Amino acid sequence: MPSQDLPPREFAFRKEIAGTSLTLKRNCSISPAGLLCMFAALAVATLAIGIGFAMAGAWLVLPFAGLEIAALGIAFVVYARRAADYEKIEFARDRLTVEVAESERVARYELDPRSATVFLERGAGYGARVLLRGAGEELEVGRHLDADSRIELAAELTRRLRV
16 A cells, blocks of 8 residues: 655644744643533433433433532533643743642743753653753743644743753
């Protein structure tokens, strides 16, 4: 079977603003508004089925329908809390700033780009970790990327720090 030429892969961290920043985000398949609409539709359908069975005499189905809706709501809340996580790496001549947003917490780290180094730490099952080190600080970046993209991120960061 002949091999097909595939188009070049587009990486999320290639999106740049005036060549000075990289933004790494989770690949979320649904917006918060879409998630709410999906939850509402599933809750209404589950309640309608539960009420139908309760009216037919199987009243014990209704409490389990309520439990199902509660479990689904908890799962959606857990997903939604982490859906907007990101890492933003900004390059300036005299500083390297990394902003990490996880759940409701936003942390900002500043490193000196002249002394900052990039390390690619290869692990067994995890793939690779990209570490930024500088002035006694170590920070992992690229956690939202797959293993191949982390390797490319490490090369990109190394190239930018050498400029």
